[in-house]
Amino acid sequence: MNCIFCDIVEKRAKAEILYENDLVISFLDIRPVNYGHALVIPKNHYKDFLSMPKSELDEVIKITQKISSAVYNSLKPDGFNVITNNGTAAGQSVFHFHFHIIPRFTNDSFSFRPQLKNYENGTMKEYAEKIKSEIKL
Ligand SMILES: [Zn+2]
Numbered sequence: 117m118n119c120i121f122c123d124i125v126e127k128r129a130k131a132e133i134l135y136e137n138d139l140v141i142s143f144l145d146i147r148p149v150n151y152g153h154a155l156v157i158p159k160n161h162y163k164d165f166l167s168m169p170k171s172e173l174d175e176v177i178k179i180t181q182k183i184s185s186a187v188y189n190s191l192k193p194d195g196f197n198v199i200t201n202n203g204t205a206a207g208q209s210v211f212h213f214h215f216h217i218i219p220r221f222t223n224d225s226f227s228f229r230p231q232l233k234n235y236e237n238g239t240m241k242e243y244a245e246k247i248k249s250e251i252k253l
Contacts, residue, residue, distance in 0.1 A: 121212035125159045140179045149226045150219045152191045156180045157214040164202045180215045193219035
């Protein structure tokens with residue numbers, strides 16, 4: 117299996133590493149939206165958010181908050197996004213789960229402003245009921 121992120125974990129590929137521990141590694145995205153755009157990934161290979169085991173997800177989220185804080189405090193952006201793309205339709209290009217931490221600046225070039233829809237009469241409840249029927253805790 118060819119996976120650039122596994123190669124980074126195994127040090128077969130170079131990356132500008134920000135932090136690592138037994139379970140998680142964080143490094144700079146080689147093609148940043150803005151400079152300082154960081155990634156946080158589990159060292160084990162999981163393809164997406166849904167396939168992450170809870171214990172490792174907890175650690176990835178904890179480290180994502182710590183790296184976000186470091187990005188925010190060191191680079192002083194106006195804001196930042198924490199996002200994860202799941203599936204090609206959502207923009208996922210490396211199928212090894214990762215969070216993006218993207219420093220944002222007022223009027224930067226990155227746009228995430230969709231055309232918002234309105235629910236037709238009653239359909240909001242239908243969508244909620246469909247989703248609620250699949251919530252498994
Ligand atoms: Zn991988």
